[in-house]
Amino acid sequence: MAYPGTAAPRLTEGAGGTLPLLAYLALATVLMVADQRGGFASQARQHLSALAEPVWWLASSPGRLAEGAHELVTTRSRLLADNERLTRELQVNASRLHRLAAVAEENQRLRELLGGTRGYRLEAKLAGIIDVDLDPSRQRILLDAGSDDGVRVGQAMIDAGGVLGQVIEVTPRRATALLLTDPEHAVPVQVARSGLRTIAFGTGRTDMLRLPNIPQSADIRVGDRLVTSGIGGRFPAGFPVGTVEQLHPDDTRLFVVAQARPAARLDRGLEVLLVNNTLDAVDDGPPLPPPPAAEAPGEPPAENTAGADPATAPAGQGPTP
Incomplete structure (x- = not known):
């Protein structure tokens, strides 16, 4: 509304503040x-x-x-x-x-x-496992090496953990081995800590060995490590067999029965080592003398009489003047 005496607003004055805003928008x-x-x-x-x-x-x-x-x-x-x-x-x-x-x-x-x-030195041969039989009454494995490869009955069988068993049957290309835990298997062992010697028997279980008839006064404890004693010559001495896990008296209360866990990995593994002791070649005495040289036919044997001692000449003969 315009009052008397006031000037009317011009268009440029009202739009001066609006135009920049529109430009920014x-x-x-x-x-x-x-x-x-x-x-x-x-x-x-x-x-x-x-x-x-x-x-x-x-x-x-x-x-x-x-x-x-x-x-x-x-x-x-x-x-x-x-x-x-x-x-x-x-x-x-x-x-x-x-x-x-x-x-x-x-x-x-x-x-x-x-x-x-x-x-004695240790002879080892690598063999692969073809078949495994872990029946409680018959625990055996079949190997892919036989007599053609030098495998013999009685060779001890080990793996990375310890003793696995021994070879019991050999064919030209295959061999059958009895596992350590077979009920018919036994191995002479020794307590590594005290030196006590005894025998570990298989039980038909892959996780347990049985050591019966241990005297009450024997130095054996839970946790003792068992190794092969070498007695009998079939198993080389010093290989791990197992660890004692339990001790209890037998039925007569006169002896102690120990239970041990095998050191070998019986339920896994694809290869084994067949080991046995072999004798090194040793010298039993001085060397034999060389054989005599052969003589030419028709030539008499050479005799060196030039330096013969007169004292050794035959009776009635003197030295040649």
């Missing part, structure tokens, strides 16, 4: 449509992020430097601790090695005194 609309159609805003953000990356790298430098210093200190302290631990272990292992060397020398002297165990 139009520009914003164009930019949104262009971004929707061509993705210009995302490309611009990528370029701006690449330009801002050095700024972020400089801003994070103090944190990265602190983290690197902490890691360096931690790594150095850990290396020092590991070095100290390995030095102690090296000293302990060196002392054990010296002790083992002394024990080995003593063992060699005892073997020389006892006799009968010198000159």
Whole structure:
């Protein structure tokens, strides 16, 4: 409403504040449509992020430097601790090695005194498993090697864990082996800790061996490791057989019965080793003299009489003047 004496507003004065707003709205609309159609805003953000990356790298430098210093200190302290631990272990292992060397020398002297165990070496042959029979009353395996490959009846059979059994039947291309846990199998064993000798019998179970008739005063405990004693000569000495898991008195209360878990992996594995002791070649005396040289036919044997002693000449003959 216009009052008397006032000037009427002009069009340019009212539109001066509205036109920029409309221009901004139009520009914003164009930019949104262009971004929707061509993705210009995302490309611009990528370029701006690449330009801002050095700024972020400089801003994070103090944190990265602190983290690197902490890691360096931690790594150095850990290396020092590991070095100290390995030095102690090296000293302990060196002392054990010296002790083992002394024990080995003593063992060699005892073997020389006892006799009968010198000159033996271990012969091993790899064979594959074709078939496995784990019936409680018959536990045997079939091997893909036979007499043509050097397999013999009585060879001991082992795997990575320990004794598996022994070969009982051989054909030219196949061999049958009796497993350690077969009810008809027995192996002489020795307690590695105390040296007690006994016999381990199969039970028909792949997870248990039975050691009967152990004296009450025998030095055997739960957890003792059993190895082959070498008695009988069929199983080489020192191979793992099992670990004692249970001890209980027998029905007469006069002896102890032990139950052991086999060391061999009876229910898995595809290959076994057939081992046996063989004698090394030894010299039994001085070498034989060479055979005499052959003489030419019709030529009398050469006699060296030029230097013969007159005292050894036949009676009634003197030295030739």
